[in-house]
Amino acid sequence: MSEEIKSFTISVYTENNIGLLNRISAIFQRRHINIESLTTSQSEIENVNRFVIVVNITESQAIKVVKQIEKQVEALRAYYHTDEETIYTESCMFKIKSDLLFEEPQIQNIIKDSNARIVTVNKKFFVLEKSGRRHEIELLRRELNVFGIMQFVRSGRIAVTKEEMKISEMLSAFNNQL
Amino acid sequence: MKTQTANKTQNVTEKTERITGSEAIIRCLIAEGVDILYGYPGGAIMPVYDELYKFKDQISHILTRHEQGAAHAAQGYARISGRVGVAMATSGPGATNLVTGIADAQIDSTPLVCITGQVASHLLGSDAFQETDIVGISTPVTKWNCQVTEASQIPEALAKAFYLAKSGRPGPVLVDITKDAQFGELDFKYEKCKGVRSYIPVPPTDLETVAKAAELINNAKKPLIVWGQGIILSQAEEQLKAVIEKAGIPSAWTILGASAIPTSHPLNIGMVGMHGNYAPNVLTNECDVLIAIGMRFDDRVTGNLNTYAKQAKVIHFEIDPAEVDKNVKTDVAVLGDAKSSLTALLPLLNNNTHNEWHQKFKDLYAIEFEKIIKDDITPTKEGLTMGEVLRQININTKGNAAIVSDVGQHQMIACRYSEFNITKSNITSGGLGTMGFALPAAIGAKMAAPDREVVAIIGDGGYQMTIQELGTIFQNKVPVKIVVLNNEFLGMVRQWQQLFFDKRYASTEMTNPDFVTIAKGYYIEGKRVTKRDELATAVKEMIASKDAYFLEVCVEKEDNVFPMIPSGASVSDIRLS
Numbered sequence: 001m002s003e004e005i006k007s008f009t010i011s012v013y014t015e016n017n018i019g020l021l022n023r024i025s026a027i028f029q030r031r032h033i034n035i036e037s038l039t040t041s042q043s044e045i046e047n048v049n050r051f052v053i054v055v056n057i058t059e060s061q062a063i064k065v066v067k068q069i070e071k072q073v074e075a076l077r078a079y080y081h082t083d084e085e086t087i088y089t090e091s092c093m094f095k096i097k098s099d100l101l102f103e104e105p106q107i108q109n110i111i112k113d114s115n116a117r118i119v120t121v122n123k124k125f126f127v128l129e130k131s132g133r134r135h136e137i138e139l140l141r142r143e144l145n146v147f148g149i150m151q152f153v154r155s156g157r158i159a160v161t162k163e164e165m166k167i168s169e170m171l172s173a174f175n176n177q178l
Numbered sequence: 179m180k181t182q183t184a185n186k187t188q189n190v191t192e193k194t195e196r197i198t199g200s201e202a203i204i205r206c207l208i209a210e211g212v213d214i215l216y217g218y219p220g221g222a223i224m225p226v227y228d229e230l231y232k233f234k235d236q237i238s239h240i241l242t243r244h245e246q247g248a249a250h251a252a253q254g255y256a257r258i259s260g261r262v263g264v265a266m267a268t269s270g271p272g273a274t275n276l277v278t279g280i281a282d283a284q285i286d287s288t289p290l291v292c293i294t295g296q297v298a299s300h301l302l303g304s305d306a307f308q309e310t311d312i313v314g315i316s317t318p319v320t321k322w323n324c325q326v327t328e329a330s331q332i333p334e335a336l337a338k339a340f341y342l343a344k345s346g347r348p349g350p351v352l353v354d355i356t357k358d359a360q361f362g363e364l365d366f367k368y369e370k371c372k373g374v375r376s377y378i379p380v381p382p383t384d385l386e387t388v389a390k391a392a393e394l395i396n397n398a399k400k401p402l403i404v405w406g407q408g409i410i411l412s413q414a415e416e417q418l419k420a421v422i423e424k425a426g427i428p429s430a431w432t433i434l435g436a437s438a439i440p441t442s443h444p445l446n447i448g449m450v451g452m453h454g455n456y457a458p459n460v461l462t463n464e465c466d467v468l469i470a471i472g473m474r475f476d477d478r479v480t481g482n483l484n485t486y487a488k489q490a491k492v493i494h495f496e497i498d499p500a501e502v503d504k505n506v507k508t509d510v511a512v513l514g515d516a517k518s519s520l521t522a523l524l525p526l527l528n529n530n531t532h533n534e535w536h537q538k539f540k541d542l543y544a545i546e547f548e549k550i551i552k553d554d555i556t557p558t559k560e561g562l563t564m565g566e567v568l569r570q571i572n573i574n575t576k577g578n579a580a581i582v583s584d585v586g587q588h589q590m591i592a593c594r595y596s597e598f599n600i601t602k603s604n605i606t607s608g609g610l611g612t613m614g615f616a617l618p619a620a621i622g623a624k625m626a627a628p629d630r631e632v633v634a635i636i637g638d639g640g641y642q643m644t645i646q647e648l649g650t651i652f653q654n655k656v657p658v659k660i661v662v663l664n665n666e667f668l669g670m671v672r673q674w675q676q677l678f679f680d681k682r683y684a685s686t687e688m689t690n691p692d693f694v695t696i697a698k699g700y701y702i703e704g705k706r707v708t709k710r711d712e713l714a715t716a717v718k719e720m721i722a723s724k725d726a727y728f729l730e731v732c733v734e735k736e737d738n739v740f741p742m743i744p745s746g747a748s749v750s751d752i753r754l755s
């Protein structure tokens with residue numbers, strides 16, 4: 001009965017609370033699930049945060065984890081979605097020696113073809129930024145690696161879902177009970 | 179704590195007053211109706227103790243002999259009364275000593291508010307003296323916790339703490355309060371918390387699923403109910419009884435569900451699980467509809483999940499959505515409070531008796547009685563058994579005692595053989611299996627229900643984990659009855675060594691002190707029984723005592739608890755020997 005392990009994006013709407021990151025990550029830790037990426041930011045609702053967590057697990061694990069996250073007092077709602085059910089992206093930055101920009105004209109083509117953006121240039125280095133899918137970022141990294149990368153950093157996935165998540169309705173229902 | 183907008187509050191005190199944070203803590207406790215709390219002082223919580231001194235005519239603080247004892251005493255208080263237990267400790271080691279009790283309360287859904295002192299906020303994170311990150315440490319074992327660093331945050335934090343501990347599926351919460359917040363001043367006004375917007379304590383009962391459940395039950399030929407502590411927590415004992423009687427359903431309980439329906443009830447067919455009764459375990463794999471109410475399919479209940487009740491349709495009445503389909507896939511999940519769900523269910527049920535089905539339970543009980551129970555409770559061999567001690571306790575308390583058991587063989591025997599007439603009377607550490615639980619929990623239970631007979635049943639191993647609480651019993655004159663069933667072994671572990679490790683008794687034999695002398699050292703009356711003909715009078719004398727009483731019974735060293743589902747085996751492969 002072994003179920004397929006897939007990439008799931010877990011979205012959690014929460015109160016803005018100091019200990020909550022710990023509480024949520026502990027749920028994955030207890031079940032020995034490795035978190036591929038985790039980002040947290042303000043959501044579309046004022047004073048409500050949103051976690052986007054990417055994990056490789058089975059769907060039945062995803063269901064259980066989402067319920068255990070929702071059970072946390074300060075978690076408003078949690079959802080899980082497959083990659084197909086979300087629009088997602090990652091972003092990355094490269095710091096590269098400025099000389100290369102002039103010595104290796106090929107770099108200019110790579111930048112253009114990859115839709116990367118030059119954030120800043122100075123005498124010593126320039127910084128490239130690119131958003132996109134993992135394989136695009138990986139391709140760019142491999143291409144630039146040939147010339148030497150001073151620093152590389154990639155963010156976790158951020159994602160919006162195709163499905164509507166009715167948090168505002170839930171919050172106004174609570175306020176109406178007051 | 180950025181939660182002002184997120185909480186619903188109710189005015190209790192209108193006018194504000196300028197007081198210190200530590201006074202506010204005590205005033206909050208009083209406003210929440212706390213009459214007793216358990217704890218241990220130390221540097222970071224001293225301002226609060228100073229206020230406890232000033233308010234001692236309104237709230238009493240019981241000094242336990244270890245913070246673990248304070249947590250367990252608060253649990254015992256909560257379990258027998260249904261009220262919130264309160265434990266208090268200083269920072270660092272005081273706080274970490276609470277953790278075992280907190281974890282126990284978390285897994286057994288016991289409402290607890292723990293208050294810990296913390297170093298001053300400017301020292302946080304600096305490895306200050308007795309600083310420990312108790313909020314971080316307790317996060318996985320609390321329903322909710324928070325740190326308070328300003329006096330003005332105290333009332334709201336404590337209001338939320340009490341609300342969260344008690345509402346919905348109860349659990350322990352911890353509020354960590356820095357010393358400067360205790361010393362600081364605030365305009366005090368207490369408002370009870372009535373809701374938190376990110377938290378749904380009780381999912382509403384869905385009448386459609388109740389109807390589906392009723393239909394399955396009405397069409398069942400061989401229904402079986404297994405109820406858990408959810409019945410006790412939602413005070414649904416009467417509703418459960420009505421359902422059982424109307425539909426004529428044989429009903430079994432988990433260890434924490436014990437006592438919700440009297441032992442003598444004809445449809446009460448005993449305990450499920452590893453050392454539960456033969457019939458309900460075996461017939462779990464024969465029933466056509468399994469109705470689980472307020473229980474969570476713990477692995478000690480289900481044995482091997484792959485062979486658990488596979489033939490049955492499963493109905494799960496449950497307050498916590500995270501429990502549904504966690505271990506056992508349900509056909510109908512009725513979310514909601516057990517009391518309201520069962521109230522909705524009752525009128526939809528047909529009258530039934532299921533006589534033939536019930537006869538199967540009686541037949542299997544007869545086998546269990548012949549092979550096990552008879553020799554457990556009325557033995558003919560020379561050595562004393564734990565079961566016969568329980569039988570004497572039943573006789574002398576007429577089934578009206580609260581039984582507080584520790585963890586091990588004696589616990590299983592206590593749960594199997596105690597007779598219960600009154601609900602909330604089986605107080606034991608179920609989910610965590612915490613040795614050392616019983617003695618302090620009995621203190622809390624007795625103080626919360628002074629009119630009840632409270633009997634602690636403890637093994638010689640677990641007794642020595644919290645034996646120092648005899649000091650608390652003595653100092654506060656808590657008239658609990660303490661029974662140590664001494665087999666000179668860590669019996670339950672020894673049993674496993676005998677059955678599964680070829681009798682290699684690694685570190686399970688105990689050379690014990692003179693327990694009666696120790697009790698006497700605390701001025702507690704005590705007796706040791708080694709022979710059968712002394713037992714009945716000794717138990718009688720103990721129960722008759724108005725004061726605390728210690729009874730040691732030297733039982734057979736190498737007795738085993740049966741029936742037993744070996745771990746990983748199927749419930750229907752339960753062993754009788």
Ligand SMILES: Cc1ncc(C[n+]2csc(CCOP(=O)(O)OP(=O)(O)O)c2C)c(N)n1
Pocket residue numbers: 584585586587588589611612613614636637638639640641663665667668669670671
């Ligand atoms: C704190 C703690 N440590 C270890 C265990 C593992 N354990 C479970 S039962 C048991 C033996 C208990 O011995 P005793 O208290 O003498 O009771 P008996 O089984 O002999 O009745 C042990 C060591 C536990 N449950 N709790």
